[in-house]
Amino acid sequence: MSDVVTEAVAQLNEKISGGFDGTAKFDIEGEGSIIIDENGARAGDDDADVTMSATAETFKAILDGEENPTAAFMSGKLAVDGDMGMAMKLAGVLG
Numbered sequence: 001m002s003d004v005v006t007e008a009v010a011q012l013n014e015k016i017s018g019g020f021d022g023t024a025k026f027d028i029e030g031e032g033s034i035i036i037d038e039n040g041a042r043a044g045d046d047d048a049d050v051t052m053s054a055t056a057e058t059f060k061a062i063l064d065g066e067e068n069p070t071a072a073f074m075s076g077k078l079a080v081d082g083d084m085g086m087a088m089k090l091a092g093v094l095g
Contacts (some may be wrong), residue, residue: 002031002032012094015041015094016036022037023047025051050082051080053079069087070091073087
């Protein structure tokens, strides 16, 4: 597992301390994938309700609060495949 994924899992678990109602996957280009579900965040590549793909730089900026997830999506930095409502719900938790 890459350092980027390890650090992101730790940050996500702090932000979503109560778990997440649904399943989401972050696919970080060249680094790996993270699954978020009712148990929190973990490295993994399972099927999910929604998959969001971005570069490591964009993903880190979103986690650090420097990039708005909706703005990243609208500018093409973040790709979303699947349940858009679930993506918006997750953006609310992260924001």
